[in-house]
Amino acid sequence: MNRKTDRPNVLFIMSDQHRYDYMEPAADAPDALKTPNLRRLAETGMNFTHCTVNAPVCAPSRIGLASGIQPSRLGSLGNGSFYPTAIPTYYQQLRDHGYRVGCVGKLDLAKPDGYNGRYGDRPRSYNWGFTHPEECEGKMHAGRSATPIGPYTHYLEEKGLLQKFHQDYRNRSSSGGWIKNGSYDSVLPTEDFEDSYIGRRATEFIENIPDDFPWHLFVSFVGPHDPFDPPTEYGDKYRQSSMPQAIVDDMEGKPDWVKKRTVNLTPEEIAITRRQYCAATELIDYQIGNMLYALETRGMLENTYIIYSSDHGEMLGDHGLYTKSLAYEASLRVPLIVTGPGIEPNRNSNELVELIDINPTICNLVDVPVLENIDGQSIVPVLRDETQTHRNETVSRLQSFTCIRTQTHKLIESRDGFVELYNLEDDPNELNNIADKEQTLVKELRSLMESRYGPSLV
Numbered sequence: 396m397n398r399k400t401d402r403p404n405v406l407f408i409m410s411d412q413h414r415y416d417y418m419e420p421a422a423d424a425p426d427a428l429k430t431p432n433l434r435r436l437a438e439t440g441m442n443f444t445h446c447t448v449n450a451p452v453c454a455p456s457r458i459g460l461a462s463g464i465q466p467s468r469l470g471s472l473g474n475g476s477f478y479p480t481a482i483p484t485y486y487q488q489l490r491d492h493g494y495r496v497g498c499v500g501k502l503d504l505a506k507p508d509g510y511n512g513r514y515g516d517r518p519r520s521y522n523w524g525f526t527h528p529e530e531c532e533g534k535m536h537a538g539r540s541a542t543p544i545g546p547y548t549h550y551l552e553e554k555g556l557l558q559k560f561h562q563d564y565r566n567r568s569s570s571g572g573w574i575k576n577g578s579y580d581s582v583l584p585t586e587d588f589e590d591s592y593i594g595r596r597a598t599e600f601i602e603n604i605p606d607d608f609p610w611h612l613f614v615s616f617v618g619p620h621d622p623f624d625p626p627t628e629y630g631d632k633y634r635q636s637s638m639p640q641a642i643v644d645d646m647e648g649k650p651d652w653v654k655k656r657t658v659n660l661t662p663e664e665i666a667i668t669r670r671q672y673c674a675a676t677e678l679i680d681y682q683i684g685n686m687l688y689a690l691e692t693r694g695m696l697e698n699t700y701i702i703y704s705s706d707h708g709e710m711l712g713d714h715g716l717y718t719k720s721l722a723y724e725a726s727l728r729v730p731l732i733v734t735g736p737g738i739e740p741n742r743n744s745n746e747l748v749e750l751i752d753i754n755p756t757i758c759n760l761v762d763v764p765v766l767e768n769i770d771g772q773s774i775v776p777v778l779r780d781e782t783q784t785h786r787n788e789t790v791s792r793l794q795s796f797t798c799i800r801t802q803t804h805k806l807i808e809s810r811d812g813f814v815e816l817y818n819l820e821d822d823p824n825e826l827n828n829i830a831d832k833e834q835t836l837v838k839e840l841r842s843l844m845e846s847r848y849g850p851s852l853v
Contacts, residue, residue: 402493402609403736403761404699406601406686407753409613410679411453411501411534412620412719414708415446415728417676427636428673430680432687433732436703438741440734441778446748447789447800451707451719451726453533454506455793456750460706461486461504461523463754463769467792470853478504478523479853483766485754486524489611492763495604497527499597500615503706509536511545527604529596534617537589538564547589556587567622574658574717578623578668585626590618590675594682601689609761614686616679619709621718623671629678633670641665641712648828649714650813652795657715665712672711700735700760702753714825722798722807722815723825727791735760738778746777746785747802770849790847799844806830806840816840 416423419430420437421444449459454476455466461484462469469479478484490496499515504523511517511530520528531537532545541561543549551557559582567577581588586595597614604610618625640662646654660668683703690696708726710716719726731748733756734740751771758765759775776782791798798807805825807815816830816837830837 398607400607400609401698404609404695405489405611405702405757405761406690406699407611407613407702407757408616408683408686409500409703410616410676410705411618412707412709413676413705413730414711414725415444415730416725417619417672418730420732421730423639425636425638425669425673427633427638429632429677432680432684433703433730435687436683436701436732436734440701440732440738440740441742441744443731443733443744443746443748443774445745445802446704446729446731446750447727447791448707448729448750449791450793451721451791452793453706454503456706457503459751460754463751463766463771464852465751465770465790465792465848468770468849468852470851472792472794474503474506476506477508480522482852484524485758485766486611486613488524488758488766489761489763490524490526493608494761494763495527495608495610496525496613497529497600497604497610498525498613498615499529499600500531500593500613501533501617502530502615503533509540509544513543513546513549515546527600531589531593531615531617534589534620535564535622537617547592550592551587554587556583559583564622567624572658573622574668575660575664577621578671580627580630581624583626585628585678588626588678590616590679590682591626593617594679594685597682598685598689601686601693601695606693606695611757616682618679619672619675621709623668623675625671625674625678629674630671632677633674636670636673638666638669638673642714642824642826644714644824644826646714648815650809650811650815652809652811653716653721658712658717659715660712668717669711672709698736700733700757702757703730703732704750704753705729706750720793720795722791722796722805724823727798727800733774733778739780744777746774746783747787747789747800748774748785749789752785788843788847790844792848797844799840799847801840804836804840806837806844808841808844
């Protein structure tokens with residue numbers, strides 16, 4: 396008997412370290428940046444302009460997403476985190492309600508365990524709920540190993556490219572840092588770059604998965620994460636492109652631990668990192684286009700929800716800073732686009748959303764029960780125009796800080812007690828710390844911030 400399901404599919408595409416304003420739907424995106432497929436998704440669905448992550452570093456952010464729970468409540472405050480086995484994931488929930496659940500790319504649910512398995516299907520990935528796993532190595536994870544540790548490095552070894560790739564990453568790290576001296580093109584051809592590999596494998600999943608059960612595919616690219624090393628084919632597109640100026644900050648009113656992270660780059664050196672970042676982003680966008688074409692070819696596009704987001708942002712020279720693990724806008728805010736059946740096209744929402752809200756949203760969209768006792772709140776009522784409001788504030792926490800962000804203000808409290816307060820309406824670049832002048836507001840926001848965190852669950 397042949398059976399074809401009419402239940403909707405879910406394609407969830409996540410990039411790594413993609414800040415909110417470096418894609419075409421963003422109002423302040425670089426003029427040169429080309430992401431036509433992300434623009435297409437935004438034009439066919441809803442673009443959320445104020446999505447913030449619950450912990451702006453890889454493992455905690457992804458642990459929060461999978462669980463729907465604030466990652467700090469699961470003991471995840473840094474990258475040395477494992478997903479707690481007693482906490483269910485939404486991947487398990489979908490599987491248990493009739494979905495095939497695939498992944499291609501980076502998961503970071505057991506980041507300290509550096510071996511992903513020959514085919515990316517180590518046993519623990521099934522425990523997380525995946526029925527069709529291909530867990531790939533993270534970007535620096537892959538480059539730092541001289542021997543294969545997962546499907547991508549096995550692929551490079553089979554093509555005779557692993558040693559060349561590994562030596563290149565050794566050179567970058569020994570040249571004085573990934574950022575200042577390591578922002579040059581990949582030594583790999585475009586087809587062998589990891590995000591090309593991930594995109595190709597994801598497209599093959601869509602092309603070949605049987606249609607007798609609905610499916611959820613989590614595609615997790617490893618770019619545009621540093622080092623900024625796009626293939627030359629893409630780097631050449633941006634070599635002379637004009638880039639937005641970085642936010643210049645004298646760092647008055649910033650804590651010492653943040654000041655120590657500043658990188659001394661010239662405006663042109665910053666522009667080079669931004670061009671490379673754009674190039675890596677366009678490559679991801681191209682791979683998304685291939686997935687959309689595969690969906691169209693199989694007649695699945697009209698019955699598939701597509702979500703695009705990222706695990707955290709990238710400072711990219713703003714305030715003299717790079718990478719993430721900070722509470723400033725470029726690190727905290729990420730893209731969020733949702734499109735699919737029943738979602739009205741070409742709409743923007745300025746509502747405050749947390750990354751963990753995607754967890755119950757996906758379950759709601761496909762009529763699967765939402766996990767119980769989670770912190771995430773579904774944005775389906777906003778998507779379906781049943782309400783115009785979602786959250787009044789978003790929160791984020793790592794070992795070094797706790798943060799709360801409203802539509803108008805942001806409070807950051809560092810572990811050493813240093814307090815920052817920014818008026819985001821008057822000071823969107825977060826240059827003027829007004830904590831000393833607004834002690835009453837600091838007290839109110841601190842109380843609200845602490846009320847958002849329930850008891851530890853581990």
